[in-house]
Amino acid sequence: MTRDLRHNLAALGADYGLFIVGLSFASQTTILPAFAAHLGAPNVVIGAIPAVMAAGWLLPALFTAGHTETLTRKLPFVLRYTVWERAPLLVLAGAAFFLADRAPAPTLGLLLVMLLVVTGVGGVLMPAWMDIIGRAIPVALRGRFFALANLAASAAGFAGGLLTERILAAVPAPAGYGVCFLLAASCMAGSFVALALVREPAATPPATPVPLRAYLARVPALLQRDRNLRAFLVARACAVVGMMAGGFYTVYALRVWEPPASQVGLFTALLLGGQMAGNATLGWVADHAGHRLVIIAGVAATVAANALALVAPSLAVFGAVFVLWGVQVAAVSVSSLAVLLEFAPTPDTRPTYIGLGTTAIAPVAFAAPLAAGLLADAVGLAAVFTTAGLAGVTALLLLVRSVRDPRTASTRRAG
Numbered sequence: 001m002t003r004d005l006r007h008n009l010a011a012l013g014a015d016y017g018l019f020i021v022g023l024s025f026a027s028q029t030t031i032l033p034a035f036a037a038h039l040g041a042p043n044v045v046i047g048a049i050p051a052v053m054a055a056g057w058l059l060p061a062l063f064t065a066g067h068t069e070t071l072t073r074k075l076p077f078v079l080r081y082t083v084w085e086r087a088p089l090l091v092l093a094g095a096a097f098f099l100a101d102r103a104p105a106p107t108l109g110l111l112l113v114m115l116l117v118v119t120g121v122g123g124v125l126m127p128a129w130m131d132i133i134g135r136a137i138p139v140a141l142r143g144r145f146f147a148l149a150n151l152a153a154s155a156a157g158f159a160g161g162l163l164t165e166r167i168l169a170a171v172p173a174p175a176g177y178g179v180c181f182l183l184a185a186s187c188m189a190g191s192f193v194a195l196a197l198v199r200e201p202a203a204t205p206p207a208t209p210v211p212l213r214a215y216l217a218r219v220p221a222l223l224q225r226d227r228n229l230r231a232f233l234v235a236r237a238c239a240v241v242g243m244m245a246g247g248f249y250t251v252y253a254l255r256v257w258e259p260p261a262s263q264v265g266l267f268t269a270l271l272l273g274g275q276m277a278g279n280a281t282l283g284w285v286a287d288h289a290g291h292r293l294v295i296i297a298g299v300a301a302t303v304a305a306n307a308l309a310l311v312a313p314s315l316a317v318f319g320a321v322f323v324l325w326g327v328q329v330a331a332v333s334v335s336s337l338a339v340l341l342e343f344a345p346t347p348d349t350r351p352t353y354i355g356l357g358t359t360a361i362a363p364v365a366f367a368a369p370l371a372a373g374l375l376a377d378a379v380g381l382a383a384v385f386t387t388a389g390l391a392g393v394t395a396l397l398l399l400v401r402s403v404r405d406p407r408t409a410s411t412r413r414a415g
């Protein structure tokens with residue numbers, strides 16, 4: 001292992017890990033829905049939280065991938081704009097401290113706007129950041145890189161979840177949520193420092209710039225050629241529908257069993273405990289058996305979480321839902337982007353495959369949580385959990401029967 005590789009593993013791991021810890025203090029599964037519920041949000045607005053975040057993370061990538069391929073160095077581009085991925089958390093903290101009690105409805109609107117800014121900038125930068133990962137970290141180490149970074153982040157986040165429980169017990173809402181957002185912003189600042197220390201490897205010769213319309217016109221032919229990618233994207237879309245209940249687990253538990261607000265911190269700790277367990281094993285699985293198997297494990301955990309949410313007889317049993325969801329989060333973190341690097345036939349096409357693989361599922365990822373909110377209002381949360389579970393089963397069948405591991409497929413093509 002070279003000195004630069006060791007340095008970049010540490011710097012990129014700190015960047016990614018601190019970013020994930022920051023997100024745990026503003027978790028879209030626990031903290032954000034609880035904050036929105038405190039503000040009086042209806043189910044459709046609670047469903048809008050993951051919808052807005054999914055649209056931000058996923059939709060812009062394909063539209064910036066072409067520009068990314070023309071850059072000789074990607075890191076300066078990422079550093080220039082990523083500050084806008086982090087600063088909105090300070091705005092949310094200020095809103096929780098000074099606006100939420102006096103104007104809950106405008107605070108809800110501001111919450112959604114700030115989440116869109118955070119994730120939208122992240123989506124714009126995703127192809128460039130993943131291209132840096134692809135060049136800095138060899139394929140045989142990527143699974144363990146993401147897993148170990150997530151494991152460290154989950155361990156810190158687990159302690160943070162217990163801290164969150166104490167904060168929300170000691171500091172009345174909504175100010176308690178403001179403290180959580182401040183902690184999130186602090187972690188994001190540390191992540192930025194770590195990213196700035198990365199030694200970016202030399203890139204392949206940059207692509208010739210082409211108009212966006214001409215670049216996007218290539219996509220149908222690419223999908224026509226790559227049948228395995230098409231099957232994967234369909235399976236991934238079904239898996240995303242299977243995840244649409246994630247934003248409602250906390251709300252359901254708070255409404256059914258009426259625990260104190262501090263219970264949200266325990267939910268976060270259980271979620272991160274599941275992530276720790278998943279990351280401890282799934283990185284090795286990804287590097288030795290392929291990312292497809294990790295994604296299958298994550299979808300299976302999602303199905304199990306929805307099934308348990310339907311039948312849990314007590315709050316203590318329901319806590320296992322958050323553990324299973326944490327395993328799913330770990331699987332997505334380890335493999336959902338890394339597998340797209342392996343679908344790309346050449347290094348210079350990685351940004352395109354990252355962009356296509358994320359943007360293609362953005363409409364589903366946006367619509368599914370909103371549909372879940374409408375379904376919850378019309379029929380109830382049990383219907384949401386059932387629908388999500390059935391979509392997860394469909395995704396499992398497609399992944400097992402129709403999708404080949406791209407690492408094995410590319411080896412066969414090369415042979």
